[in-house]
Amino acid sequence: xxxxIALRAALALAVAFTVSLAAxxxxxxxxxxxxxxxxxxxxxxxxxxxxxxxxxxRPLPVRYFDxxxxxxxxxxxxxxxxHKPVAELVADRADETITLALSALSVTIIIALPLGALAALNxxxxxxxxxxxxxxxxxxxxxxxxxxxxxxxxGVMMPIFPVSGDSTWKHFVLPAFVLGASSVPAVMRLxxxxxxxxxxxxxxxxxxxxxxxxxxxxxRHAMRNALLPVISVLAVQxxxxxxxxxxxxxxxxxxxxxxxxxxxxxxxxxxxxxxxIFVFAIVFVAMNLLADILNAALDPRIRIG
Amino acid sequence: xxQFRWRHLGAASALALATAISPAFAGPSDDTLRAAMSxxxxxxxxxxxxxxxYIILAQLTDATLFNIDPETQEVLPSIATSYEFFDxxxxxxxxxxDVKFHDGSKLTPADVAYTxxxxxxxxxxxxxxxxxxxxxxxxxxTGENTLRFHLASVxxxxxxxxxxxxxxxxxxxxxxxxxxDRDAMAQDLIATGxxxxxxxxxxxxxxxxxxxxxxxxxxxxxxxVVRNIPDIGTQQAEMMSGxxxxxxxxxxxxxxxLGATPxxxxxxxxxxxxxxxxxxxxxxxxxxGPLTNVKVRQAINHALNKPEMAEYLIxxxxxxxxxxxxxxxxGCDTSVTDYPYDPEKARALLAEAGYEDxxxxxxxxxxxxxxxxxxxxDLTAVGIDVDLRYVKLQSLNxxxxxxxxxxxxxxxxxxxxxxxAAIARIHFDMESDRNMSGDQALAxxxxxxxxxxxxxERKEIYSSALGKIADEALWAPLFTYSANYLVSPELDFPxxxxxxxxxxxxxxx
Numbered sequence: 001x002x003x004x005i006a007l008r009a010a011l012a013l014a015v016a017f018t019v020s021l022a023a024x025x026x027x028x029x030x031x032x033x034x035x036x037x038x039x040x041x042x043x044x045x046x047x048x049x050x051x052x053x054x055x056x057x058r059p060l061p062v063r064y065f066d067x068x069x070x071x072x073x074x075x076x077x078x079x080x081x082x083h084k085p086v087a088e089l090v091a092d093r094a095d096e097t098i099t100l101a102l103s104a105l106s107v108t109i110i111i112a113l114p115l116g117a118l119a120a121l122n123x124x125x126x127x128x129x130x131x132x133x134x135x136x137x138x139x140x141x142x143x144x145x146x147x148x149x150x151x152x153x154x155g156v157m158m159p160i161f162p163v164s165g166d167s168t169w170k171h172f173v174l175p176a177f178v179l180g181a182s183s184v185p186a187v188m189r190l191x192x193x194x195x196x197x198x199x200x201x202x203x204x205x206x207x208x209x210x211x212x213x214x215x216x217x218x219x220r221h222a223m224r225n226a227l228l229p230v231i232s233v234l235a236v237q238x239x240x241x242x243x244x245x246x247x248x249x250x251x252x253x254x255x256x257x258x259x260x261x262x263x264x265x266x267x268x269x270x271x272x273x274x275x276x277i278f279v280f281a282i283v284f285v286a287m288n289l290l291a292d293i294l295n296a297a298l299d300p301r302i303r304i305g
Numbered sequence: 306x307x308q309f310r311w312r313h314l315g316a317a318s319a320l321a322l323a324t325a326i327s328p329a330f331a332g333p334s335d336d337t338l339r340a341a342m343s344x345x346x347x348x349x350x351x352x353x354x355x356x357x358x359y360i361i362l363a364q365l366t367d368a369t370l371f372n373i374d375p376e377t378q379e380v381l382p383s384i385a386t387s388y389e390f391f392d393x394x395x396x397x398x399x400x401x402x403d404v405k406f407h408d409g410s411k412l413t414p415a416d417v418a419y420t421x422x423x424x425x426x427x428x429x430x431x432x433x434x435x436x437x438x439x440x441x442x443x444x445x446x447t448g449e450n451t452l453r454f455h456l457a458s459v460x461x462x463x464x465x466x467x468x469x470x471x472x473x474x475x476x477x478x479x480x481x482x483x484x485x486d487r488d489a490m491a492q493d494l495i496a497t498g499x500x501x502x503x504x505x506x507x508x509x510x511x512x513x514x515x516x517x518x519x520x521x522x523x524x525x526x527x528x529x530v531v532r533n534i535p536d537i538g539t540q541q542a543e544m545m546s547g548x549x550x551x552x553x554x555x556x557x558x559x560x561x562x563l564g565a566t567p568x569x570x571x572x573x574x575x576x577x578x579x580x581x582x583x584x585x586x587x588x589x590x591x592x593x594g595p596l597t598n599v600k601v602r603q604a605i606n607h608a609l610n611k612p613e614m615a616e617y618l619i620x621x622x623x624x625x626x627x628x629x630x631x632x633x634x635x636g637c638d639t640s641v642t643d644y645p646y647d648p649e650k651a652r653a654l655l656a657e658a659g660y661e662d663x664x665x666x667x668x669x670x671x672x673x674x675x676x677x678x679x680x681x682x683d684l685t686a687v688g689i690d691v692d693l694r695y696v697k698l699q700s701l702n703x704x705x706x707x708x709x710x711x712x713x714x715x716x717x718x719x720x721x722x723x724x725x726a727a728i729a730r731i732h733f734d735m736e737s738d739r740n741m742s743g744d745q746a747l748a749x750x751x752x753x754x755x756x757x758x759x760x761x762e763r764k765e766i767y768s769s770a771l772g773k774i775a776d777e778a779l780w781a782p783l784f785t786y787s788a789n790y791l792v793s794p795e796l797d798f799p800x801x802x803x804x805x806x807x808x809x810x811x812x813x814x
Contacts (some may be wrong), residue, residue, distance in 0.1 A: 032699040041717060044736075044738075046432050152542065164548075244414045255506075259749065263508070263535070
């Protein structure tokens with residue numbers, strides 16, 4: 001198991017570096033970072049001064065390996081815009097994104113698990129159809145649209161929650177719902193499928209014969225096994241929440257990593273983009289790894305070499 | 306009955322929840338103007354920034370030696386009370402004796418001299434360096450309230466540059482103890498303007514409080530909060546729910562629809578930005594190309610329905626233009642040759658030029674896609690086969706620098722400066738790749754306007770240069786832009802003709 005974890009960790013690093021190289025090349029091919037920093041009406045001397053200040057006139061390989069050398073020494077560079085170490089910038093913003101991602105995952109769990117269980121206990125009933133409708137709708141609705149609808153409903157028509165900012169827990173309610181909703185379909189359907197499969201198993205029949213019915217049967221016997229795949233999917237979904245926070249954070253003006261990523265890409269702040277991609281890739285791979293480990297730990301039938 | 310009770314209980318709970326957690330409202334009740342900006346505000350020092358948002362903020366936090374009256378373009382005193390040219394390259398300036406920095410310390414001529422000398426210094430790498438190096442040799446203190454600027458050459462626009470670009474800092478701000486710190490004022494700004502920084506969270510929120518020690522007329526509103534809200538839809542929702550008092554760069558349709566409700570007022574003001582087509586008249590991309598023929602360029606000018614583009618695509622206060630500058634700019638002559646919309650005449654001119662069957666024109670554009678497509682459609686209608694290449698600004702710049710662009714739809718905001726110099730030199734200097742005319746005489750003429758002290762003479766030079774640009778149809782000027790604002794119905798926000806929003810002049814109704 002330890003060997004497997006080490007292997008996956010090495011793979012995560014390789015993925016992160018590969019993705020950062022691709023991002024570096026794409027951003028530089030896409031345009032001139034000095035122009036993006038200077039703005040639309042900047043005069044050539046201003047653009048040249050910026051290019052000179054940040055060493056953007058050096059060849060691409062020199063700049064990339066310069067960055068890579070810094071990373072190997074723990075220095076991710078300095079943001080062109082913020083004029084501060086990128087690592088510090090990312091650390092400053094991580095709290096908001098972690099809060100949002102965990103809140104969103106909680107929303108997913110709160111909605112998807114009961115809905116999936118209800119659908120499984122009442123297959124082909126109106127409850128099942130309703131749950132399916134919710135799943136299909138949530139899957140079809142884009143984040144930015146749902147975000148704006150939530151803002152109109154709960155920020156304008158019924159001004160219950162603030163619509164932008166991140167200074168209090170109230171600011172996270174709407175964005176957490178929006179971000180969490182996108183994971184509801186997958187988790188709900190998996191819960192339903194898992195439960196239906198488990199409910200037909202011999203040991204459930206045995207439990208029924210012992211008098212277990214309804215919620216006790218579900219809680220003590222069915223859920224434990226049915227939720228094994230759901231737990232690993234939730235771990236993956238948590239990784240996706242980090243990457244998926246870009247749009248949600250921008251809509252709700254949350255000063256997290258997602259918004260930082262968007263602003264950095266638009267502004268071609270290459271050191272920041274590279275570190276963020278590095279972080280997102282590591283988180284994503286780590287969550288996948290966690291899912292594998294959880295699967296192995298929870299299900300004795302799964303043994304990883 | 307049971308259901309009735311539950312309903313009441315639910316309604317009461319919802320009301321209690323709403324009351325407990327509804328957001329704070331902006332407005333006169335707490336004398337706080339809440340403004341939104343999409344662009345992240347990261348640096349408060351305009352000596353090290355360039356973008357529009359930073360110009361607006363600098364108006365609030367900074368003061369310059371002089372001001373330019375946005376109505377009349379006259380020089381007004383500010384930190385400096387007066388100026389006098391000792392000779393053509395020596396400028397004496399007298400300062401007020403009651404100017405204080407935000408930390409309470411008194412401004413001295415040494416601070417002013419330091420600021421100018423620092424920005425000129427190679428180590429400064431200031432975004433204003435290009436402006437100052439154009440004319441400054443050195444600045445020196447000559448008395449208790451006086452200083453002298455030694456100019457490197459004759460430069461009549463020096464007062465304008467002093468008014469627009471250089472923000473005064475305390476002596477030693479950027480290199481105290483010999484250590485260079487270009488970000489010294491990025492967050493903890495100590496300036497001399499009507500508002501001072503109360504708190505600043507980069508990328509999130511800037512809180513400004515009225516500077517009670519400000520030497521000029523104190524602003525009416527006590528506090529201004531500038532929030533960074535990237536999404537315009539979210540800004541709209543904040544405005545509708547009372548969380549914002551001021552939005553700018555609002556898309557026309559949104560401004561009109563929300564402005565029609567009692568929740569906000571739509572204001573449409575001038576913007577010094579103009580749109581235009583630049584045509585490769587010199588033949589950089591093709592020495593024998595159709596654009597080297599003046600009749601073809603005139604045909605292009607006649608083919609474009611500029612009034613409709615201005616009215617329907619840009620909207621607000623946008624107007625069609627036929628000269629290579631904004632009519633509100635000093636020296637912008639609007640009596641130059643006009644090419645009214647006339648597709649028949651355009652076809653005739655193309656035929657005269659030997660292009661009765663048209664030709665293929667790669668047209669580059671980077672913004673306002675609808676306008677770019679309208680331009681392409683108008684040109685197509687007179688027989689020109691337009692290959693519209695809508696790209697990112699950086700890509701356009703790279704291709705233009707490589708002289709690969711025969712024609713592009715460009716815009717220029719003149720950095721908010723209401724003087725033709727702010728648009729002419731950058732587009733017609735021989736060193737500039739924006740100059741596709743390759744006309745040395747024209748470039749010299751425009752440069753000479755910047756070296757002429759007499760303002761009437763400057764006007765005449767610009768008239769001559771703009772007349773030549775129009776006669777030879779080097780550009781196809783299109784339209785001015787408009788600035789759309791949404792403001793709280795309780796806010797009085799005056800608009801200036803130069804298009805620069807001055808929040809410090811706002812007041813509650």
